[in-house]
Amino acid sequence: MIPGDSKSKLEIMGMAHDLNNILATIMGYAEMIQEDLPDNSPLTDNTGNIISAVTRAKSITNQILAYDGIPGLNKLPVNINEILKETAGYVLSILPAEIRLDLDIPGTPVPVFAEPTQLFRVFLNLMTNGVRSMERKGGILYLGVRIAERDLAKSLIMREIYADDYVVITFKDTGCGMDDKMIRKIFKPFFTTKETRKGTGLGLSVVREIVTDLAGEVRVSSKLNEGSVFDIYLPVYK
């Protein structure tokens, strides 16, 4: 394997995944044996040691799999509209009746140089955030795609512009919204407005990490009790 080669990294991750399957089988049977042992059996320590060893092995496979979080392993030109439609399809399946999804996605392909899974994660995160913000009163989640030419993009985003065109993907909800204080915090890791069980508080920080890696930018505007707008700017690939 060539060090740093992305295919090799993926193969290693696949092996870690397969190893976790084997560890899970070992752990399950060890626990069942432990359950069947009579009280004070000398074998209890042995099965306990198997379970401890499996737990240690899991911490190693998880370190390997953690590299999945690094954006950019498999970037390629992808039609952003297709990924948006696919993500919208997933979200539609969990959409409560009182929330409507409005899509404004053009038929013309918009290529972006990115890893499809990472884009899926960004879009799913922003859509589920929008849906959750409207859980109490219902509303409309708008998802739109438009093109901003170089000069327009320059006036809209902070980072250096290098592409001729930028695609702007807008996620707009009519949910609970945020005040300025909250907006300043949302991209910080572990910040969450949700109850603990519903989220890790890592979602938007990772969204920004991925978008930044793609030479793009996330812009957000919001009004308390009125809703939020997240605009994702990404360079169009030519």
Added chain:
Amino acid sequence: MSVILIIEDDKDHREMLKTALTRKDHIVLEAENGKEALIHFKPGVTDLVITDLIMPEEDGLKVIMKIREMKNDIKVIAISGGGIAGPGSYLNLAKALGADLIFSKPFSISDLTSKIDDLLGIEQSE
């Protein structure tokens, strides 16, 4: 006693889960991938679905979505050996798509069976 459908492409792990759940008096149905599960899924019979996520044919995320379409209130547990490192990991996506619980392999089987009892409202003996 409940009817539990296990969707898992790793035969050894599927067998282990079947053994563990049968010991707890559950009736276990098996499918080795998402496609097979969707063909044989019986909404009126199945109480809970345990699905792996990274599988050939139909992946676990699509299975969760389609099973929920067939039976909205079914309990779903997603399991994966793909780790839970990122918020966008398969397990977290499964949670976002409506899985009731997620387990990162390897996990404690007694924890799983106890959580199944909780989900199905079964009183635990002891």
